[in-house]
Structures are given as C-alpha cells and as structure tokens.
Amino acid sequence: MTVRAGGELGSRDKVLLAAMTMFGENPAARLSVRAVASRAGVSMGSLRYHFPTQRELQDEVLTRIYDLVIKDDQIHDTSVPARDRLVGRLRQVLAPAGVGAQAREATRKVFEDFLLPESTEEQRAAYLAVGREAQRRVEYWLTVLVSEGALAAGDNTKRARFLITLVNGLGLERALPAEDSILQSETDTLYLAVDSLLGSGSD
Structure with a gap:
C-alpha cells in the first residue's frame, strides 16, 4: 500500500x-x-x-x-517433492474453511448467500470472482511444476478445474459427520488426486 x-x-x-x-x-x-x-x-x-x-x-x-494467505514461494521450493508442494498448496486453500463447527458455519453461509435466494447479478459476480481467483492460483501452481519438469505439459485449465472440484468436495466433507479422521482421509484423497496428475510416485 x-x-x-x-x-x-x-x-x-x-x-x-x-x-x-x-x-x-x-x-x-x-x-x-x-x-x-x-x-x-x-x-x-x-x-x-x-x-x-x-x-x-x-x-x-x-x-x-490470496497473496497474503497463500504464499506462492513454497511452490518454488524444489528441495520438497512436487507432490508434497502441490498438496500443501491445496491444503492452504482448504484451511480457511476450518473443520467441524467452523466448516459447518462456512457451508451454511455459502448456502444462505448463494444457493437459497434467487441469484442476483451481484451475487453471481461475487461468486464468480472467487472462482476465477481460485482457478488462476491453481493454474499458476501447475505451470510452475510444468516448467520444472515435474508435470507433463498439458491443459492446466482442465487440471485446475479437476483439483478445484476436488477441494470444493473436501470442504463440504469437513462440514459433515465422519467416522474416520477427516484430515487423514482428506490427505489420502489429495495425494491420490495429485499423483494422478504427476504420475504415481513422481517427485
């Protein structure tokens, strides 16, 4: 400023x-x-x-x-395996949602503001702005991994949409009852998704 x-x-x-x-x-x-x-x-x-x-x-x-909350410098730290860096960045996207009661409150707020009422142009613009920023951020991370050779060249727009859809689902799961540790199952799911992009066992 x-x-x-x-x-x-x-x-x-x-x-x-x-x-x-x-x-x-x-x-x-x-x-x-x-x-x-x-x-x-x-x-x-x-x-x-x-x-x-x-x-x-x-x-x-x-x-x-996002520049304050999600530090992009960590995506450049090649001393950490690419899969761990990408999972770590996706975890940062999930972090503000919290877990349990905090996640339920965040989900309720989204429902009340964007799903329950008849959508106005202003509501639609607000929601799309959040989506555009998330898309931009994830595409950037993928571009970094392509440039260093950790990820094969391809359609990063589609890849980013896949990861964002996954993160949205995990955010919803955080608000719902679970039998097992939600953070452990979330970690397993994130690594499965990231490995599907990088190739199983990729660094």
Whole structure:
C-alpha cells in the first residue's frame, strides 16, 4: 500500500483496505461499491476512478487476500517433492474453511448467500470472482511444476478445474459427520488426486 507524506493512505489504498476488511469480516460478503466507498471514506467517483467496475474491485481484493494467505514461494521450493508442494498448496486453500463447527458455519453461509435466494447479478459476480481467483492460483501452481519438469505439459485449465472440484468436495466433507479422521482421509484423497496428475510416485 502507498502511504502519502504525513502517513495518510491514498484513496485507492483506502478502498482496498476497506474492501479487504469487509471481506475478512464476512468472506461471503457482496462488496457493493457504495458500501465500500462509505467504509473507506471516499466518494463513489473516487472509487470508480480506481475501479471502474465492481468485478475489478473484487478481483483486486481477492488477489491481495490470496497473496497474503497463500504464499506462492513454497511452490518454488524444489528441495520438497512436487507432490508434497502441490498438496500443501491445496491444503492452504482448504484451511480457511476450518473443520467441524467452523466448516459447518462456512457451508451454511455459502448456502444462505448463494444457493437459497434467487441469484442476483451481484451475487453471481461475487461468486464468480472467487472462482476465477481460485482457478488462476491453481493454474499458476501447475505451470510452475510444468516448467520444472515435474508435470507433463498439458491443459492446466482442465487440471485446475479437476483439483478445484476436488477441494470444493473436501470442504463440504469437513462440514459433515465422519467416522474416520477427516484430515487423514482428506490427505489420502489429495495425494491420490495429485499423483494422478504427476504420475504415481513422481517427485
């Protein structure tokens, strides 16, 4: 973030800080530009100058949040086997969902915000923004593994969709009753999926 002389944030950074705070308070929140502008203490015109569309604001906020929460430098650590690095990154995606009561609350929130009501354009945009960022992030990890030769060249878009679908299912499982250790079965499933991409026993 850029700090002006006198320690004051610029209007763009005020908007981003307000939007990130609102997202942190409620990850399913719909970042309405009016609410963000009000929280940031800037005019709608100022917000629109920096972020002409709601999608641009949402994408920037999600990119910054993922950059803070999910550290991509670990995907480059070739001292760790590729399969372990990729499973570790996928675990980071799952981490915010929590387990048990926390996972149930997160699932309930998603259901109430995106499935229960008739979907509005704003809700759809918010949901798609999260999906685009997840897709971008997983494709990037796969591209890194292709570039180092740990993963054969191929359609990383389809591969990323496969892994995201798997992670979404595991996130739902975290909210449901389980007979065995959910974290152990989750680990087994993640490694099975990653090995299917890398080739069984790949580094």
